[in-house]
Amino acid sequence: MYPKQNLTVNGQTKEIEADPEMPLLWALRDILDIKGPKFGCGIAACGACTVMIDGEAVRSCVQPVGDVTGAITTIEGISQGDELHAVQQAWVKHSVPQCGYCQSGQIMAAVALLEEIPDPTDEDISDAMTNLCRCGTYPKIRAAIKDAAQALGA
Amino acid sequence: MSRLGKYTRRAFLGLGVAAAGGLAVGYYFYQKPYANPLDAKKAEGETPFNPYVMIDADNTITIIAPRAEMGQGVHTTLAALVAEELEVPLEQVKVEHGPSSPAYFNAALLEDGTPFPFYDESVLAELARGSMKIVAKFLGINATGGSTSTTDAFVKMREAGYAARYVLIKAAEEHFGTTKDNLIVADATITEKSSGKSVTYGELASKAVAISPPTEMKLKKASDWKILGKSQDRVELKDKVTGGRIFGIDMQLPDMLYGTVRMAPRKGVSLKSYDKTAALAIPGVKDVVEIKTATGEGLGIIAENTWAAFQGSQALVIEWDDPLTLQNSDQMWNALETALTKEATFELGGTGSDPEVFASIPEKETLSAQYRVPFLAHATMEPMNATAQHEGDTIYIWTGTQAPGLVQSAVASHFDMDSADIDITTTRLGGGFGRRLEVDFSLYAAVIAKATAPYPVKVTWTREEDTQHDTYRPMAIAEIKGQITPSGTLKTFDMHVASPSIVKSVMARTFPGLSPVGPDNSVLDGAFNQPLDAENQRYQAHVSDLLVPVGFWRSVGNSVNGFFHESFMDEAAHKAGVDPVEFRLAQMTNDEFMPAREVLKRVAEISGWGTPLPAGKGRGVAHVLSFGTWTAQVVQVDVTDETVTIEEVWAVADPGIVLDPGLFKDQIMSGINFGLSQAFGEEITWSDGEVEQANFDTFDAMRMYQAPKITVEVLENSPKMGGAGEPGTPPSTPALANAIFAATGKRIRQMPLSNEIDFI
Ligand code: FES
Numbered sequence: 001m002y003p004k005q006n007l008t009v010n011g012q013t014k015e016i017e018a019d020p021e022m023p024l025l026w027a028l029r030d031i032l033d034i035k036g037p038k039f040g041c042g043i044a045a046c047g048a049c050t051v052m053i054d055g056e057a058v059r060s061c062v063q064p065v066g067d068v069t070g071a072i073t074t075i076e077g078i079s080q081g082d083e084l085h086a087v088q089q090a091w092v093k094h095s096v097p098q099c100g101y102c103q104s105g106q107i108m109a110a111v112a113l114l115e116e117i118p119d120p121t122d123e124d125i126s127d128a129m130t131n132l133c134r135c136g137t138y139p140k141i142r143a144a145i146k147d148a149a150q151a152l153g154a
Numbered sequence: 155m156s157r158l159g160k161y162t163r164r165a166f167l168g169l170g171v172a173a174a175g176g177l178a179v180g181y182y183f184y185q186k187p188y189a190n191p192l193d194a195k196k197a198e199g200e201t202p203f204n205p206y207v208m209i210d211a212d213n214t215i216t217i218i219a220p221r222a223e224m225g226q227g228v229h230t231t232l233a234a235l236v237a238e239e240l241e242v243p244l245e246q247v248k249v250e251h252g253p254s255s256p257a258y259f260n261a262a263l264l265e266d267g268t269p270f271p272f273y274d275e276s277v278l279a280e281l282a283r284g285s286m287k288i289v290a291k292f293l294g295i296n297a298t299g300g301s302t303s304t305t306d307a308f309v310k311m312r313e314a315g316y317a318a319r320y321v322l323i324k325a326a327e328e329h330f331g332t333t334k335d336n337l338i339v340a341d342a343t344i345t346e347k348s349s350g351k352s353v354t355y356g357e358l359a360s361k362a363v364a365i366s367p368p369t370e371m372k373l374k375k376a377s378d379w380k381i382l383g384k385s386q387d388r389v390e391l392k393d394k395v396t397g398g399r400i401f402g403i404d405m406q407l408p409d410m411l412y413g414t415v416r417m418a419p420r421k422g423v424s425l426k427s428y429d430k431t432a433a434l435a436i437p438g439v440k441d442v443v444e445i446k447t448a449t450g451e452g453l454g455i456i457a458e459n460t461w462a463a464f465q466g467s468q469a470l471v472i473e474w475d476d477p478l479t480l481q482n483s484d485q486m487w488n489a490l491e492t493a494l495t496k497e498a499t500f501e502l503g504g505t506g507s508d509p510e511v512f513a514s515i516p517e518k519e520t521l522s523a524q525y526r527v528p529f530l531a532h533a534t535m536e537p538m539n540a541t542a543q544h545e546g547d548t549i550y551i552w553t554g555t556q557a558p559g560l561v562q563s564a565v566a567s568h569f570d571m572d573s574a575d576i577d578i579t580t581t582r583l584g585g586g587f588g589r590r591l592e593v594d595f596s597l598y599a600a601v602i603a604k605a606t607a608p609y610p611v612k613v614t615w616t617r618e619e620d621t622q623h624d625t626y627r628p629m630a631i632a633e634i635k636g637q638i639t640p641s642g643t644l645k646t647f648d649m650h651v652a653s654p655s656i657v658k659s660v661m662a663r664t665f666p667g668l669s670p671v672g673p674d675n676s677v678l679d680g681a682f683n684q685p686l687d688a689e690n691q692r693y694q695a696h697v698s699d700l701l702v703p704v705g706f707w708r709s710v711g712n713s714v715n716g717f718f719h720e721s722f723m724d725e726a727a728h729k730a731g732v733d734p735v736e737f738r739l740a741q742m743t744n745d746e747f748m749p750a751r752e753v754l755k756r757v758a759e760i761s762g763w764g765t766p767l768p769a770g771k772g773r774g775v776a777h778v779l780s781f782g783t784w785t786a787q788v789v790q791v792d793v794t795d796e797t798v799t800i801e802e803v804w805a806v807a808d809p810g811i812v813l814d815p816g817l818f819k820d821q822i823m824s825g826i827n828f829g830l831s832q833a834f835g836e837e838i839t840w841s842d843g844e845v846e847q848a849n850f851d852t853f854d855a856m857r858m859y860q861a862p863k864i865t866v867e868v869l870e871n872s873p874k875m876g877g878a879g880e881p882g883t884p885p886s887t888p889a890l891a892n893a894i895f896a897a898t899g900k901r902i903r904q905m906p907l908s909n910e911i912d913f914i
């Protein structure tokens with residue numbers, strides 16, 4: 001009933017049949033069973049659903065899947081096998097997560113930030129990291145981003 | 155998902171027989187025990203030792219941490235209690251929430267609800283605490299709340315670990331034909347010194363479990379602890395940095411359908427008529443069903459995916475029947491004001507002084523003030539959701555709940571079934587803050603699943619539905635009158651609080667058949683039980699039902715009264731012309747208040763209290779004792795161009811004993827940010843019978859650019875163990891308001907502060 005569409009997710013091509021208006025978030029979670037991106041608000045106000053499309057952070061809850069042509073990276077796609085991404089390692093080192101629900105979005109936003117600005121200032125971090133964390137882990141997120149920047153050789 | 159999730163699904167039938175041989179030991183035998191719930195759930199090769207310890211033949215050790223993990227790190231700390239005595243490193247164990255069972259009752263939770271201050275050791279208080287324990291066991295409330303989990307588990311989970319180790323060592327003695335002096339116990343392995351030969355706990359398990367448990371519990375001294383008292387990595391840390399499928403919303407079952415709800419604006423409003431034609435026309439929407447339960451009425455939408463369900467919900471045309479009188483916030487404020495003019499509903503604490511004393515304060519020595527706080531939503535990051543399935547005679551529910559026992563009883567009573575036939579799997583929680591103590595989201599999923607049977611359905615609320623159908627932190631007004639003598643002593647303190655009762659509201663929707671007895675402490679928590687010498691004290695509650703469901707919100711009454719009480723203390727210090735820290739110290743000289751004095755002195759030290767600040771900056775202080783933890787905070791603000799920036803917060807907390815300093819400090823930090831978030835516009839208001847806020851654009855919380863630098867220190871002077879999850883919240887808002895006063899001379903007596911001053 002709906003047109004078939006190819007999506008590239010974490011390096012793999014997947015064929016889906018979905019309402020082109022369906023937000024990418026629900027296509028990932030409900031159709032492709034990729035549960036890393038979380039649902040928080042549905043109006044681009046919290047960032048829990050953050051993924052990257054061609055290296056840029058996107059709030060997938062307001063991104064119609066029919067318009068997506070680029071390569072999608074979710075949190076499931078940033079580590080190399082068992083080796084966690086430097087940002088994830090920094091998150092572990094600083095024991096950032098509390099409930100953890102916002103953290104895949106936070107990590108994706110941080111990965112995108114560091115790709116754009118390898119050595120972010122406090123102000124860069126405040127500007128880029130607009131994701132909501134109801135557990136209030138902000139001080140630790142900030143510290144972990146600085147650590148990851150170092151590890152990535154900024 | 156979890157290991158237990160793999161087990162053959164079996165309801166806890168035939169518990170009487172299942173108990174044979176399985177129960178080894180522990181606190182478990184100190185009174186008539188509940189059956190060991192693990193016996194019904196165990197898989198081939200596994201030996202449950204007691205409700206907390208299961209050892210597999212392959213030496214996999216599973217520890218059951220039967221409290222909701224919602225970010226507070228409780229799975230880590232509870233597992234550490236067992237692991238310490240069992241002599242296994244934390245990395246070597248698997249931690250699971252376990253099944254819902256009365257065996258995991260939380261006595262500390264109800265204990266803290268007795269109407270006596272925490273420090274009151276009088277016979278009456280002890281008696282009340284003792285009897286609450288029996289009630290908790292009776293109701294089998296295995297709930298997570300009130301910052302009680304660690305207090306409750308401190309002895310019993312260490313005993314569970316000790317008791318298992320004891321029989322394992324006995325089994326090893328038999329195995330090697332030696333005595334325990336010749337054995338080394340480490341890392342779940344027992345080695346014979348003389349031969350160097352080893353045997354694992356797993357190899358000994360089936361033999362050990364038949365050995366009689368110890369009659370005496372010889373727990374380690376704190377000085378011998380290897381795990382406790384030290385910061386541990388969260389046991390679920392890896393899942394939480396890799397997008398792990400650990401939350402209720404991540405459930406995926408074969409042939410699962412998806413759904414959402416569209417509920418009446420509040421309990422008491424019913425479904426009059428509806429048209430589902432447009433909803434059913436949306437591709438993917440399969441059905442619309444009625445929901446009529448003790449917690450509310452509305453419609454459930456069943457679809458092929460969540461997105462279709464959301465769209466279907468929007469397309470519904472519904473007419474509600476709303477007989478409720480209070481339709482908007484103004485009417486509700488008026489109702490509270492009226493309640494204050496009426497006789498008090500009850501009184502707690504106080505000095506029992508002659509009422510005449512409070513009416514005859516000399517005018518020059520009088521300070522009066524009125525304070526207000528609004529309704530607040532919990533706004534957990536993960537919206538409410540639950541997955542349910544009716545299969546045979548059982549209803550299965552997978553959800554992030556703080557109270558699986560309550561879910562069982564609510565669902566059972568709705569369907570007129572036995573609680574034992576409601577099988578709950580508790581997932582990790584994307585935030586709880588008290589919201590997930592409610593049964594509504596599980597109950598609605600169970601109702602919708604009746605229509606999808608035999609297939610399961612995952613019911614996810616939209617953020618809008620979540621914000622508008624919360625069980626809110628109550629709104630409240632306080633009127634406080636004090637007498638400050640010319641020498642600067644707070645001689646008389648008279649406080650009246652008008653607010654709805656949380657306990658009444660919770661009971662009415664959770665146990666419609668029971669009526670609560672006695673006063674609801676939460677109305678006066680954070681006021682009547684604070685360290686204060688004042689010669690004449692009176693704390694009166696004026697309970698007023700505002701027809702809005704209210705519930706437990708991180709730190710509950712302390713979040714309300716902490717703001718009232720500590721704002722007033724600041725005003726009193728100002729009137730006395732004394733420094734706010736000095737003033738407080740002078741009003742809490744009683745011996746029992748030593749922990750309060752120490753945290754205040756320490757927070758003054760680390761915050762540079764009293765050192766000069768540039769113009770436009772100010773510091774404020776507050777102290778609140780809540781959940782057994784004495785917490786003092788200093789907030790520093792900068793006010794430039796009439797806009798407030800919260801620059802820095804210092805907190806010193808004394809919970810008596812700290813089992814994991816890292817996790818404890820994280821909780822205090824989190825509590826502070828949760829508390830401060832209230833200041834920036836958090837407010838739930840009503841208009842025409844509906845909540846006006848809907849999503850994070852209208853009910854937001856602190857963001858990174860607003861987050862202050864936070865320093866937390868811990869002291870251990872208090873004689874009793876206190877909680878971690880909530881005590882950080884109450885002092886944060888008064889300390890902030892007091893800092894704004896220090897910086898600007900402007901006294902703000904209502905939350906959110908942003909109604910009177912801008913924040914960045
Ligand atoms: S769910 Fe997408 S921004 Fe909140």
Ligand code: FES
Nearest residue numbers: 099100133134135
């Ligand atoms: S860790 Fe809980 S919302 Fe961020």
